[in-house]
Amino acid sequence: MAKLDESLLAHLPPFSLLGREQIREILDLATSQRFEEGATVYHESEDAGRFYLLLDGTVRALHITPEGEHVTALHVPAGQLFGIARALGRSTYPATVETVSEAIVLWWPMSLWPQFIARYEGFATETYRTVGERLGEMQTRIIELSVLHVEQRVASTLLRLVDQTGRKAEGGILIDFPITRQDLSDMTGTTLHTVSRLLSAWQKQGIVESRRKQIMVCEPQSLTALSTARPA
Amino acid sequence: MAKLDESLLAHLPPFSLLGREQIREILDLATSQRFEEGATVYHESEDAGRFYLLLDGTVRALHITPEGEHVTALHVPAGQLFGIARALGRSTYPATVETVSEAIVLWWPMSLWPQFIARYEGFATETYRTVGERLGEMQTRIIELSVLHVEQRVASTLLRLVDQTGRKAEGGILIDFPITRQDLSDMTGTTLHTVSRLLSAWQKQGIVESRRKQIMVCEPQSLTALSTARPA
DNA sequence: CGATAACTTGACACAGCTCAACCTGGGTGG
DNA sequence: CCACCCAGGTTGAGCTGTGTCAAGTTATCG
Numbered sequence: 001m002a003k004l005d006e007s008l009l010a011h012l013p014p015f016s017l018l019g020r021e022q023i024r025e026i027l028d029l030a031t032s033q034r035f036e037e038g039a040t041v042y043h044e045s046e047d048a049g050r051f052y053l054l055l056d057g058t059v060r061a062l063h064i065t066p067e068g069e070h071v072t073a074l075h076v077p078a079g080q081l082f083g084i085a086r087a088l089g090r091s092t093y094p095a096t097v098e099t100v101s102e103a104i105v106l107w108w109p110m111s112l113w114p115q116f117i118a119r120y121e122g123f124a125t126e127t128y129r130t131v132g133e134r135l136g137e138m139q140t141r142i143i144e145l146s147v148l149h150v151e152q153r154v155a156s157t158l159l160r161l162v163d164q165t166g167r168k169a170e171g172g173i174l175i176d177f178p179i180t181r182q183d184l185s186d187m188t189g190t191t192l193h194t195v196s197r198l199l200s201a202w203q204k205q206g207i208v209e210s211r212r213k214q215i216m217v218c219e220p221q222s223l224t225a226l227s228t229a230r231p232a
Numbered sequence: 233m234a235k236l237d238e239s240l241l242a243h244l245p246p247f248s249l250l251g252r253e254q255i256r257e258i259l260d261l262a263t264s265q266r267f268e269e270g271a272t273v274y275h276e277s278e279d280a281g282r283f284y285l286l287l288d289g290t291v292r293a294l295h296i297t298p299e300g301e302h303v304t305a306l307h308v309p310a311g312q313l314f315g316i317a318r319a320l321g322r323s324t325y326p327a328t329v330e331t332v333s334e335a336i337v338l339w340w341p342m343s344l345w346p347q348f349i350a351r352y353e354g355f356a357t358e359t360y361r362t363v364g365e366r367l368g369e370m371q372t373r374i375i376e377l378s379v380l381h382v383e384q385r386v387a388s389t390l391l392r393l394v395d396q397t398g399r400k401a402e403g404g405i406l407i408d409f410p411i412t413r414q415d416l417s418d419m420t421g422t423t424l425h426t427v428s429r430l431l432s433a434w435q436k437q438g439i440v441e442s443r444r445k446q447i448m449v450c451e452p453q454s455l456t457a458l459s460t461a462r463p464a
Numbered sequence: 465c466g467a468t469a470a471c472t473t474g475a476c477a478c479a480g481c482t483c484a485a486c487c488t489g490g491g492t493g494g
Numbered sequence: 495c496c497a498c499c500c501a502g503g504t505t506g507a508g509c510t511g512t513g514t515c516a517a518g519t520t521a522t523c524g
Contacts, residue, residue, distance in 0.1 A: 067379070088360060089360040089362075128321040130321075133321075142370060190513085196471060199471095213470075412502065422481090423480080425481075431503095444501090
C-alpha cells in the first residue's frame with residue numbers, strides 16, 4: 001500500500017495536538033479502504049473489531065427493524081471518527097453504517113483503542129466530544145419526532161443537511177450527496193409519498209429545486225419559517 | 233453533615249473496583265442532598281458545575297421546547313451517575329433533570345472530574361458504559377417514534393418502565409413511582425387524552441390497572457403483543 | 465432501448481389530535 | 495373535621511394530517 005501522507009490527519013481534531021512522529025506512527029498502523037456508494041461498512045451488533053476515520057465522503061448510521069424498515073440515526077461527515085464502540089463501553093457496533101457517497105476510510109484494529117486513548121494527547125477528549133455531539137443530535141431527533149409535524153420535521157432535516165454538507169451552487173445551496181425521497185423519509189419517520197408531495201409543493205413555491213437524487217435549497221428562510229410554524 | 237457510610241458506594245459499578253480507603257476519600261469529597269418529588273436538580277444548558285450520583289429515588293432527563301411542551305429523554309434509576317456532561321466533552325448540561333419521586337443524591341464539583349477519571353480504577357470505564365447505554369436507549373426511542381404507532385409506543389414504554397423500576401405487587405407489577413397520563417404522553421410523543429383512552433381500554437381488558445398517578449401492569453404478555461402488532 | 469429505480473399524483477380512510485365538557489379523589493385551610 | 499378546591503383523569507364529537515393503495519411518468523444505466 002502507498003504510504004499515507006501526514007497532512008491527512010494533522011489538522012483533524014482528534015490528532016491536532018500530536019507531533020509529526022506520532023502522526024506517522026498512527027498512519028503506519030492504519031489501513032485505508034475505499035467503499036462504493038451505498039456499500040455497508042459494518043452491521044449493527046456485529047463484533048466491533050475496528051474503529052474508523054472517514055477521510056472522504058459521507059456515511060450514515062442506521063437501524064433496520066425486524067419488519068425491514070430503515071431508520072437513519074445520523075450522518076457522519078468527512079473528518080470524523082466512527083465505529084467507536086469502545087468509547088461507549090460496548091464490544092459490538094450500535095448501528096449499521098453504510099456509505100452515502102463513495103467514501104475513503106482509515107481503520108485500526110480495536111485492540112489499539114486503549115493505546116490511542118492513553119498515548120495520544122487530545123484523542124480521548126475529542127472522541128468524547130464527538131460522542132457528546134452525536135448524543136445531542138439524537139436528542140434533537142427525539143424532540144422533533146415528539147412534537148413536530150411531518151412538514152416541520154422534513155423542513156428542519158433539510159436545513160440540517162444544508163448546514164452540515166451544503167455546497168453553494170447556482171441559485172441555492174446544494175445538498176452535497178445523493179439523497180432520495182426514501183432517504184429523507186427514513187430520516188424523518190414518514191413515507192416517501194409524503195416527502196414527495198412536500199418537495200413538489202415547495203418547488204412550486206420556489207423554496208427548493210429537486211432532481212432525481214438531488215435537492216437544492218433556494219430559500220432557507222422559508223424552510224426555517226415552515227419548521228417552526230405553529231400548526232393550526 | 234453526618235459521615236457517609238462506605239457501603240453506600242462500595243457495590244455500585246463505578247466504584248466496585250476501589251478499596252475502602254479510596255471510597256472513604258470519595259465520600260469525604262461528596263456532598264449529599266435531598267430533593268422533593270418534582271424538584272429540579274439542574275436546567276438544560278446551565279453551566280455543568282457538578283456531577284451527581286443518584287443514591288435513592290428516580291430522576292428523569294427532559295427537554296422543554298420553546299412552546300412549553302415537555303419531552304422526556306430518559307429515566308435514571310437509583311445507583312447511576314447523572315449530570316456527567318464532562319464525559320461528553322460538554323461544559324453545560326444537555327438536559328433538565330428533575331426528580332420523579334423523592335431523591336437522595338451525592339454530588340461532587342465538576343473540577344474533580346479529571347481526578348476521578350484518572351485516579352479511580354474502573355470509574356472511567358463504567359461511566360462510558362453508562363453513556364453507551366443511554367445512547368442505546370435514545371436510539372430505541374428514535375426507532376420507536378419513527379416506525380411505531382402511538383398504541384405500540386405506549387405499550388412498549390410501559391413495558392420498559394416495568395422492566396426498569398417494576399415492583400411485584402398484588403395482581404401484577406407496579407411501576408414504582410408516581411406517573412401521570414401526561415408523563416406517559418411526554419415519553420411517547422402523544423397527548424394525555426390518547427394515553428387516557430388507551431389505559432381505559434386496557435383496563436377493561438384486564439391488561440393494566442391504574443389509579444391516579446399509579447399504573448400496575450397485570451398482563452405484560454398482552455402489552456408485548458400490542459407493542460409488536462402489525463397495524464392493519 | 466428495454467429495464468428498472470426514482471419519483472409523482474390522485475383517491476380514500478382512519479389514527480390520533482383538538483376542543484369541550486365533565487368527573488373525582490385527596491389534600492388543606494377555615 | 496368537613497367543605498371546598500383543583501390537579502389529575504375521563505369521555506364524546508368532529509376534523510385533519512398523513513398513511514395506504516393504486517396507477518402512472520420519467521430519468522438513468524447497462
